[in-house]
Amino acid sequence: MITQLxxxxxxxxxxxxxxxxxxxxxxxxxxxxxxxxxxxxKSSNWMVVLSGFVEPVLYLLAFGFGIGQLIGNLxxxxxxxxxxxxxxxxxxLATSAMNGAVYDSTWNVFxxxxxxxIYQVMLSSSLGPMDVALGEIGWALLRGxxxxxxxxxxxxxxxxxxxxxxxxxxxxxxxxAFGFASIGMAITSYxxxxxxxxxxxxxxxxxxxxxxxxxxxxVYPQWIQMIVQALPLWQxxxxxxxxxxxxxxxSLLGHVAYFLVMIAGGLWFTTVRLKALFMR
Amino acid sequence: MFAKxxxxxxxxxxxxxxxxxxxxxxxxxxxxxxxxxxxxLGPNGAGKSTTMKMISSVxxxxxxxxxxxGKEPNTHGPEIRxxxxxxxxxxxxxxxLKAWENLFTYGRYFGLSRKFLKQKVEELLEFAQLTEKRNxxxxxxxxxxxxRLAIARGLVNEPEILMLDEPTTxxxxxxxxxxxxxxxxxxxxxxxxxxxxxxxxxxxxxCDRLIVMDKGKIMAEGSPAALIKQYSSKExxxxxxxxxxxxxxxxxxxxxxxxxxxxxxxxxLYTEKGEELLTKIVDAGLHPVTSLVRxxxxxxxxxxxxxxxxxx
Numbered sequence: 001m002i003t004q005l006x007x008x009x010x011x012x013x014x015x016x017x018x019x020x021x022x023x024x025x026x027x028x029x030x031x032x033x034x035x036x037x038x039x040x041x042k043s044s045n046w047m048v049v050l051s052g053f054v055e056p057v058l059y060l061l062a063f064g065f066g067i068g069q070l071i072g073n074l075x076x077x078x079x080x081x082x083x084x085x086x087x088x089x090x091x092x093l094a095t096s097a098m099n100g101a102v103y104d105s106t107w108n109v110f111x112x113x114x115x116x117x118i119y120q121v122m123l124s125s126s127l128g129p130m131d132v133a134l135g136e137i138g139w140a141l142l143r144g145x146x147x148x149x150x151x152x153x154x155x156x157x158x159x160x161x162x163x164x165x166x167x168x169x170x171x172x173x174x175x176x177a178f179g180f181a182s183i184g185m186a187i188t189s190y191x192x193x194x195x196x197x198x199x200x201x202x203x204x205x206x207x208x209x210x211x212x213x214x215x216x217x218x219v220y221p222q223w224i225q226m227i228v229q230a231l232p233l234w235q236x237x238x239x240x241x242x243x244x245x246x247x248x249x250x251s252l253l254g255h256v257a258y259f260l261v262m263i264a265g266g267l268w269f270t271t272v273r274l275k276a277l278f279m280r
Numbered sequence: 281m282f283a284k285x286x287x288x289x290x291x292x293x294x295x296x297x298x299x300x301x302x303x304x305x306x307x308x309x310x311x312x313x314x315x316x317x318x319x320x321l322g323p324n325g326a327g328k329s330t331t332m333k334m335i336s337s338v339x340x341x342x343x344x345x346x347x348x349x350g351k352e353p354n355t356h357g358p359e360i361r362x363x364x365x366x367x368x369x370x371x372x373x374x375x376x377l378k379a380w381e382n383l384f385t386y387g388r389y390f391g392l393s394r395k396f397l398k399q400k401v402e403e404l405l406e407f408a409q410l411t412e413k414r415n416x417x418x419x420x421x422x423x424x425x426x427x428r429l430a431i432a433r434g435l436v437n438e439p440e441i442l443m444l445d446e447p448t449t450x451x452x453x454x455x456x457x458x459x460x461x462x463x464x465x466x467x468x469x470x471x472x473x474x475x476x477x478x479x480x481x482x483x484x485x486x487c488d489r490l491i492v493m494d495k496g497k498i499m500a501e502g503s504p505a506a507l508i509k510q511y512s513s514k515e516x517x518x519x520x521x522x523x524x525x526x527x528x529x530x531x532x533x534x535x536x537x538x539x540x541x542x543x544x545x546x547x548x549l550y551t552e553k554g555e556e557l558l559t560k561i562v563d564a565g566l567h568p569v570t571s572l573v574r575x576x577x578x579x580x581x582x583x584x585x586x587x588x589x590x591x592x
Contacts, residue, residue: 010390010437014362027358032388039385040376121372123338125389125437126362279338280299 014126025271026130033122033135034142052103053147056092057154063214064088077247089160090169090244091213094236096151097173098180098208101144105184106200109136110191113277120278129279133270137181144177163246172243176236179259182266183232189273207233212241232262287314289349289441289472290335296343297330304330306496307344314440317473319483319490321578323588327496328476329369332445335474336366349440362390365439369446371430373418379429380405380414387436400436407462408432424455431462441472448482460485480578492578492585499585504578511584512576513538515554519561519568520546529566536560541583548580 064085239255333339537549554573
């Protein structure tokens with residue numbers, strides 16, 4: 001029998017779920033989107049994925065070891081000498097996490113939303129909009145984490161991670177990736193055309209160049225500093241740089257809180273937007 | 281199954297959907313019983329798809345009542361969707377996945393186990409006559425195959441109600457017949473089918489009972505045969521005199537038939553005895569360029585109810 005008249009497994013699964021609060025928007029199966037992601041990924045273009053990872057590595061080589069020769073050592077926050085490569089490596093790690101998460105949560109999500117139309121199909125199953133939001137953000141986050149792990153695997157042998165706190169850079173990069181994935185998908189869900197999508201790219205480049213990545217923000221006048229410090233990449237760069245250079249205090253929790261808000265906000269807006277787009 | 285045969289699985293009362301100022305569905309009432317094949321018939325923009333979306337719990341009603349298997353879609357959306365199989369109008373297959381993966385992955389969205397799905401997917405591929413194509417990407421399948429895959433996907437959670445939105449639109453006649461055959465089999469197994477269509481022959485083939493919708497309202501309800509009996513005559517004679525001349529002969533023809541409809545390209549004459557009427561027309565000295573006697577269809581019902589043809 002193709003179908004049956006007794007309660008099907010799918011119904012039994014969902015009925016167990018229904019007692020929980022929020023069951024009308026979340027079925028607890030965001031992980032199924034990751035499964036789908038891996039299946040689709042198997043046959044996707046690896047070169048595209050790889051190119052996103054290579055970019056920060058190239059910056060590290062060109063600026064850290066090339067231009068770094070001309071610059072010499074800088075001083076860290078505690079007055080100790082730091083090589084230029086060790087100064088920009090944490091920033092590039094944060095950028096790796098950001099790139100991975102943003103590529104997936106913007107362009108890929110845009111295509112799935114408007115051309116693949118896969119969210120519409122997912123929402124006709126017993127998944128809720130928050131499953132889809134969390135699942136897709138999770139998938140983008142994984143790419144961010146993969147990029148940052150790859151980056152760590154390159155910088156650690158080069159001697160750019162100098163103390164044990166540096167290990168925390170990996171969870172920190174994951175947090176950053178989560179934040180960017182979340183906000184990236186939320187923004188994308190409001191965009192309708194390629195032109196609008198290009199604005200995202202247009203915004204990303206200056207953020208990358210001027211968020212304390214290649215030089216401290218103290219070179220700016222006060223008011224520009226304040227703008228930069230409000231941007232997510234600066235928050236990420238500061239967090240990872242502090243960990244990798246071993247300058248750890250409670251103020252780092254401020255950066256963590258910044259990303260937690262970003263994650264929650266992005267997730268919420270994405271859920272609301274998916275509902276508005278596909279369940280109207 | 282005894283008591284269940286008459287069980288109402290979908291109940292809509294004064295069901296309404298407004299988008300800002302536009303009323304897509306305007307206070308409709310209907311019931312669907314278990315095992316029934318229920319049709320929503322009407323032209324584009326009649327409110328069929330919107331009604332389907334509300335039943336599928338992916339669109340919230342703005343007025344009236346709606347229950348699916350006794351459950352409230354506003355609060356139990358995912359639970360209701362677990363009962364339903366949905367075959368969307370444009371298939372919407374996952375183009376990044378292979379045919380079998382489309383079924384498997386969709387089953388996973390319902391939380392079904394891999395073990396269960398492994399067997400289920402094979403069963404469904406066979407049902408959809410796609411076993412040979414299991415490893416093809418969705419894009420590489422023909423239109424008919426894609427539609428069958430979409431139907432198989434809709435069955436993966438063993439739904440009690442299968443929702444089909446325009447199931448054969450865009451398919452060639454052969455693919456259509458294969459599809460109808462598959463749907464008959466499902467019906468035989470007791471699956472409740474809810475079908476939208478703007479094809480009359482499809483409604484006559486597949487539906488036990490249907491509602492005719494136009495501009496968000498229900499114009500008529502009943503079995504195809506009952507609707508034809510109520511709103512049309514047994515037979516129809518179609519005559520063409522040429523584009524400008526149809527109007528001219530209309531008054532003369534009106535006296536011969538029970539009722540006539542003058543369309544831009546032809547005149548339809550409603551009667552109990554088609555051949556006799558045709559003879560009378562010729563005897564009256566009228567010589568149509570072409571003529572045709574046929575059974576009355578739902579198309580005629582629609583024309584009678586709305587004064588318009590279905591596919592314009």
